[in-house]
Amino acid sequence: MWRTRIGAVDVLRVEEMLGPGFDPAFLFPEYDPAVLEEHPALAAPEFFDRASGKLMSSMQSWLLRIGDAVLLIDTCCGNDKPRTNAAFRRFHMLNLPYLDRLAACGVQPEQVTHVLNTHLHVDHVGWNTRLLDGRWVPSFPRARYLIGRAELAHWRDPDGGPRLHPEGIPVIADSVDPVIEARRADLIDDKDVILPGVSVHAVPGHTAGQLAVRVESEGAVALFTADVFHQPMQIVRPGWNSRFCEVPAAAIATRRRVLAEAADSGAVLFPSHTGYPHAGRVARDGAGFRFVPLPLAA
């Protein structure tokens, strides 16, 4: 089992999928394959699948035990969800043992006290709900679901998310609206403290309302960075946005800021989609940065 600690906080990883994802030239419009020659560590099988030419992509929730609280950060893609958009093919009508893997971490769905969606993209909200008797119901019936107020407003504005990204409309309908209708949702804002030592911080760009989660415990600091970067190659190329970044200039500015702050603070970064070991620190490398994967106990 994947497990680490940030001070007194236990951090576990609940995997939904791990495997070759997008072709880098598709995911990153600025992609230049020279990056793999300049930084051979990025061509390691953990990050790049040579056979398919695709980037290794992880879909996971981060599970945090903080005192009596059980916090699930992001909820992957979910089962039984029709995702007919071509870019969402990997997420279409899944049948994966995500809840069994949660149980293997010692947590039943009713024991989750908080669910936090860093943003409302297809691969971050899916297990918010599950199909029961033909209806979408909250997967975590006793949890408060924490959703960014600005992010939700973007999807409530007909000229916002629905017009710019119509493929997200069914995602909101089956994975976000049901938890709001069930009165399980609380809206959160930049700098809110959601649990002792746990706060959320605006990291705009990938989406305008994206939030990162900062955890501080016993002098250790972690930042759950959502999709500030998808792949470690964006640490050496912070100017590369994914094609899914909604506000490109802000995404680059946020990425540079988060990387600089992490290099200075020594915070452990927990991104959403990076290959094994799925987390790490950032060090300065000349004028730029490099990725320092988190050492995990065997």
Ligand SMILES: [Zn+2]
């Ligand atoms: Zn994502």
